[in-house]
Amino acid sequence: MPTNTRSASGSWVRSDIKLTGKTVIITGANTGIGLETAIDLVKREARVIIACRSLERGGDAKNRILEETNCDEEKVVVKQLDLSSFESVRKFAADVNASEERLDILINNAGIMGSSVKKTSDGFEINVGVNHLGHFLLTNLLLDLIKRSAPARIVVVSSEAHKQAKRIQWDKLNTENSSSSFGKYAESKLMNILFVKELVVRLEGTNVSAYALHPGAVQTDLWNHMFDGDVSCWRSCLRCCTYPIRRVAFKTAVHGAQTSIYCAIATELANVSGKYFSDCKIASESSAAKKLEDAKRLWEVSEELTGLTLTQQTT
Template identity: 50%
Template sequence: MVRSAVRGWVKSAVKLTNKTVLITGANSGLGYETALDLAKREARIIIACRDANKANAAKSEIEIATGSQKIITKSLDLASFDSIRTFAKDINQTETRLDILVNNAGVMKLPQGMTSDGFEMHFGVNHLGPFLLTNLLLDLITKNGNGRIVNLSSIAHLLGVLHWNDLNWRNKEYSPMGAYNASKLMNVLFTKELSRRVQGTGVTVNAVHPGVVRTNLNRTGGQDKSVYGRLTDFVFNQQLFTRDQKHGAQTSIYCAIAPELDGITGKYFSDCRRMFTKWPTTGKKNCERLWELSEELTELKTKQTSNTRTATNS
């Protein structure tokens, strides 16, 4: 089979006509470039982000660049479970299919802060938000039997450490890069566990490292004054070590469209190639532990049970 990518660049002319793609944070950066590419492939694109003005501006730019009239925008704040639930309810009620979900949006190196639900920002936005969103949309994704889920992780997951008794960083010195690295490790654990749980549905789930990319995520640089934090600031400021946003989006695009990835699931990709993850940290035991904890913290089971009882009694 001919590969869809060469040297980290997608070369395939695969079309996504009649397919619907949802991309979080598609108003800028990697998400925008992913949306632009998939719109050229004739997909229907749902841009999901917090800022309606930025989302509409991105929509207009993509429409002008591609001629597509199949771009819509929706409001979504991954730092709020209420926003995620409202968004997912809207999507489930208004969309008849969802073929590709790209969990692209995230935060990096933020000063210590909490989501509206009381979770450390990297933990909440980079993991718990996408975890809840994906689960709430899972029935729609599995509906057509061949959906794809792409989770943006990072090579930084290799340095991630999960302090299971303090994932909110309340009882230890806060590290912006440490919190980010941990959240990227969670993305890999989530990907592996979800791939096991949707086995037999035809849905595939893969994680990607986009490379060290010059994006808006780096605007908060300088918050981490540790040696490691200063080193990452230096790397992000050197064009020699970084890539532009279009290049950075290639692996997400590859995992979303490559025919040779049909049936390939629970893997981690970089430069459009399968790579290895941190072992044994990403073993089954930790994947299951994070899943069960995330279900509890997002009240996923409680809400689903409640909704089922309401529907049964109505």
């Protein structure tokens, strides 16, 4: 397909491009837009690794994919990954590096919109720990394999919610405050975009591209986590009152998956990297998400918090 041909029409992918021989990892692909992304890419003949916390739910997702695509069973692999645990991330990455010959596309899709009174197993605020630090560590541990598979792509699912975070609160990355759960979520989504900005700098000359994206307002299980562990009356009312609105006004998971699919397969993006996408086209991120000095600082802080610097020194 000519590179000047659009792979999408409006907010829907229309290209029938195949991914034969390609291996893809999608985090959180057992539900929501991750699952729909997996179904689409398997239909394109990719081999997809579903990375999720629950092997049981991952198995259910695999069965659904096999049923909907009629593909061979070996085209869908389920591996356990808990992004709230650095130990789990390292174990998963070691497994992939030992067992896989290539990794053509990594889609950092999993996310949580959780109460900030929660912590990861490593002691980090849950939104920042899962949405940014877990994926930061995972990507870096798989980066050599991705580079060897070039041309390759890294797709990071962010959100328009990043615009609610005016800056990174460097001195409050681990703040526990139940009233700021959405604020910490927004900050973690800002981190997703800044991560991509610095990643493309470090990937220069490798033929590996990276993209951040907003999937749209999507009715998925993510919304349920916004209320986890919070029994306050107003939040319970908000959950109940917004449900019918979300059902009518929000995108379906299939529609929400389109921009992830677009960034993964669009041939016209072969020489594009570091951009932010929404509805299958380049969109404008916030001014805070364009601060390259913050992107560099976030990378350095994240290296220290995840222990990545120590790992690099000992390998």
